Amino acid sequence: MSETRPGLTLPSEIADAVRSVNPATSRRGFLKASGALFISVWLGANPTERALAQTAAGSAGPYPIPDYLQLDTWIVIHPDNTATFHVGKTDGGQGTGTAYRQMMCDELDIAYDRATLVMGNTDITPDQGGSGGSDGIEVDGWPMRRTAAEARRVLLELASAALNTPVAELTINNGTIAVAGNPSRSVTYAELVGGRRFDVTLTGENINQIRGLAEVKPVQDLRVIGQSIPRYDIPAKVDGSLTWAVDVKLPGMVHARNVRPPVAGATLESVDESSVSGMPGFVAVVHRRNYLAVVFEREEQAINGARALRTEWTPPSEAPFPPSQDLFDYMRAQTPTSSSREVISGDPDAAFAAAAHVLEADYEVPFQGHTAIGPAHALADPSDGQMTIYSNDMKIYGLRLGVARFLDMQEDRVRAIYMDGPQVYGRTAADDVGFEAAFLAKELGRPVRVQWMRDEETAWDTKGPAYTFRMRGGLDAAGRPVAIEYEARALDYNHVGYNEPDTVLIAQLMGIRPAQPAQGGAALPSNQYGIAHQRMVGHVVSLPIIWETPLRCGNLRDPNGPQVTFAFEAFIDEMAAAANADPVEFRLSMIEDSAEDGQFRKARSLATMRAAAETYGWDSRPSPNPLMAAASGAIVSGRGIAYTFRSGTVVAIIADVEVNRETGRIFVKRLVCAHDCGLVINPTGMKYTVECGMLHGLSRALWEEVRFDNEKVTSVDWASHPTLRHSDTPESIEVVIVNGDPHPGRPDLPHYGAGEACHKPMIAAVANAFHDATGVRLRRVPFRPESVLDALRNQVS
């Protein structure tokens, strides 16, 4: 064997984040710490080292979630006058951890480099639900700001007593409180509470409501917020020193690989364990109904064993789904499992009857997947009757709770530790694999690491729902929009939630079912268009087989937004072209006709659209570009705009495309994004996340589709499931930060989210630019070269 053996391999990023954990941070810790030896281990350790040390020392927990009403849960002041913040979030690489730290430093009045942040460790950080919905800054940032502001208030009161001076006569500078005008009379945070507890109880009915007596600072007083501080997590991701969830190793750990049904909905008839039991490193074949895994000592042995295992499966009596080329016809033919209430304004029937020009179009978006670059993985440690799961799951608290229920364990005997991993843009297979690792660990009584294989990840990960749309629009004789109809069908029945013990894949394969499948939903567009007469409705449809199938829907980055906004904003563009109007002016005019709302979306939409047009250098003219009709040669170029909002964030994207009419290749040469998310915590971090969010949308526009025959998914690797590549990267990307609030200097300017809003209009922007270049509409995603050539040949619009 090797001359170096893995011991306890510890996450250095957490070690870097927490140089010394103070025992005063946790009353529970004091109660548990029964011996000097234990305390010495604990004092020097970072949270994950501590977790491992406790496991190694034979601790069985309990591991309750910290009380969010205790200020000490959130903020620790150390004897060296530094601070550690504990937040119940995760950072999938969008820089939110850096942003949270900035927000809390600002409110606490301590320099950014004198604070550290710990995230997503269920027995150390309060339950903020993990991540999702781009709401970390928008929602979860508020309790962080308020707790830090409360800590500052308490420190001022303590300093007032210590310095015998009223609070109003004190000043704060980076963790030191001094008497105004007499800096020699000062006291540090560490001298006031360093190494001790605040012992302050907050109030609030839930974690998002908590507050102390202090108010947060007005925007004008913020100093750390608004700075483009480099992300603290990047150096260790670049020099190879970071310990990721894939890297954790424990003594006695074994490796498992799953064996999936070869046909969706198939029944496992027999397993021939003797086909693998003689292989080197064999540990076990684990088999529960249709869930099947092999376990070996070494990773490559498990991979070989999973391939070698002989099994017999019986396919289901009916085909589980139609082949992907028939999917949209199938969807349009189904009776919906549910429908939304029609949203009607004005009198659309009368308006259409009176319209001078009515146009209609259908749009189609296939299943698209997360297909993480690193297939799903988790490590579970079952020692001493507890269960510790090392995972990159973004909803780490849900993973803990779900696993506890699935394994019928007490919640406080289960903990989940978030560590960095491949992208987590929604409900990924990180949920499923955490349950699988925990189940196998409990079965075998040993730490088990599971990682999915490439084909498994691409085929079986949760999908963003496929959609069909029927759009109808009416213009009056002057070309003004008077009516619009939107009807969507989403293949979203049995949409799986996060970490549900009765819908995760292993539960399904074991035959566990919830009382009712989730109804799913078909979303309506987000827009600020004042079209007087509207009818909008969404229907959900189902596949023949909804359980134990790789075609299962779950949240994928802005779960319905890219689909819905493609149909809606591409159709708005069709209406503008039919009206012979400039697409920006056409939209601005409709926004002008809308009513303002509580988030000032009208004013902010106008400002955002104008900022995008101005940055781009948009000259007014209708689409398609008349110069292109006469263009010779293979390459034609065009520009397209799309706009939307997501929660409080407003975004407008302009894409410049080049279309090669001979090869069908679309190249997006330039992107301009105007982005109003209110108060920006870290401008550069936000811009780069927006860049990547747009390009993820571009990948979905140009390449991504999960394909299948009538029994299995056939998109199983990067050849059969293409994604955006270096050659597709735009030459220029500009992200313009907009503050379109009608009172831009107001002291309570909200901070909204980023990461998903910019992802949402991307497909539409590309489709609209393609039309500008060619005069042809692309109405089915993705726009791969063969589809583009088909559209150019077949469609004259």
Add this chain to the structure above:
Amino acid sequence: MAVVTLSVNGATHEVDIEASTPLLYVLRNDLDLKGPRFGCGLAQCGACTVLIDGVATRSCVTPASAVRGAITTLEGLSQNGQLDPLQQAWIAEQVPQCGYCQNGQILTARALLNANPNPSDSEIRAGMEGVLCRCMSYFRIQAAIKRTVQQSTASFFNASPAEKTGAAS
């Protein structure tokens, strides 16, 4: 089982493994390295990339027993405690989102610049084409490579005549 001798980041290791074992698992699980990562096992994505004698190689499909050259992983890219100029540019350009693929991006860029110290934009695109990023950090990756090229070109023009011709060494 066979004893395989590997030179990794300047140190020699002997491992006793099945001859067919992919280099990736030996590096990760026997030598405890964290840079190369499993992505596809098919040489399609680049997450498992290592340098062998300076050439970018997909360790997921390379049997450890077949390796004869010197292996460099992401951990071994720094020299004398100094990060590789590419790694410095990666930090300056704040390249990663999740970062899982960046091992392959950085090492492939290093191999590209080893072979062509002054690539054009289109040569950068072509040279990096086979390395996938599902966070789509491509624009930032290309910016970091361009920054490295520009800085090395600038330092060349700022160097003394002897340094330019190599006479200084």
